[in-house]
Amino acid sequence: MFITSKSRHDLPSSSTRIQYFQSCLKRTVQRLRCLANYEALRFSNPISSLGDRLVSKMKERSASSNGKYVAVHLRFEEDMVAFSCCVYDGGKQEKDDMDAASERGWKGKFTRPGHKIQPGFLRTNGKCPLTPLEVGLMLRGMGFDNTTSIYLASRKIYNFEKSMIPLLEMFPLLQTKETLATADELAPFKHLQVFFTTIIFCC
Known part of the structure; x- marks a missing residue:
């Protein structure tokens, strides 16, 4: 019913639908689901092979710490920031970006009558994704x-050029899949968003 009631172009993204259904599950069911996925799911061979190469390269670049590194999943992608309804810089550009991302992903979910958004409340109650700066301060x-080697497991960070500057200054040995893999290695996955996203978490 959910799929057939709307045209394909009106549907939210698959990740959005999964997040929605996850939020409806009881905690016990969610725990069972996670356990089943952990035990049953495996990366396909192409992804697993590339993941192994990324790990090897990451260890090589962490030689000063005996091959040890910290993997950080930075949830500061545009869609995550938009879904949080949090305010960061608070400028017009940010508002325009977030309004556009919300409309693309959730089609009026946050603008329907009666829906009240309280960014300050969300922030003080820990409901907002941490900025790269905040993550850096937490790690420090x-x-x-x-001198710590960092593997950044994330999709494209919102406002990357500006928001990543402080984190890179604090952790200059930070690596991503783009800095570890060659363009040729990533090319087969470039237009397959699910597979491309999966590679992020291989390290």
């Missing part, structure tokens, strides 16, 4: 210094 607070 945990004792990781600028």
Whole structure:
């Protein structure tokens, strides 16, 4: 019913639909689902092979720490920031970007009558994705210094050129799939978004 009631172009993205159904599950069912996925799901051979190469390269570039590195999943992609309804810079450009991302992904979910958004409340209650700067400060607070090798597991970070500057200054040994893999290695997955996203988490 959910799929047939709308045209394909009106449907939210697959990741959005999954997130919606996940939020409806009881915690016990969610735990069982996660356990089943962990035990049953495996990466396909092309992804697994590329993942192994990325891990090997990451270890090579972490030689000063005996091949050890920290993998950070930075949830500061545009769609995640938009879904959070949080305010960061608070400027017009950010509002325009978030309004556009919300409309693409959720078709009026956040603008329907009666829906109240309280960015300040969300922020003070820990409901907002951490910015790259905040993640960097947290890692520093945990004792990781600028010699720590970081693997950044993320899709395209919102406002990358600006928001990533402080994190890169704190952790200059930061790597991504793009810095570890060659363009030729990534090319087969470039237009397959699900597979391309999966590669992020191979390290």
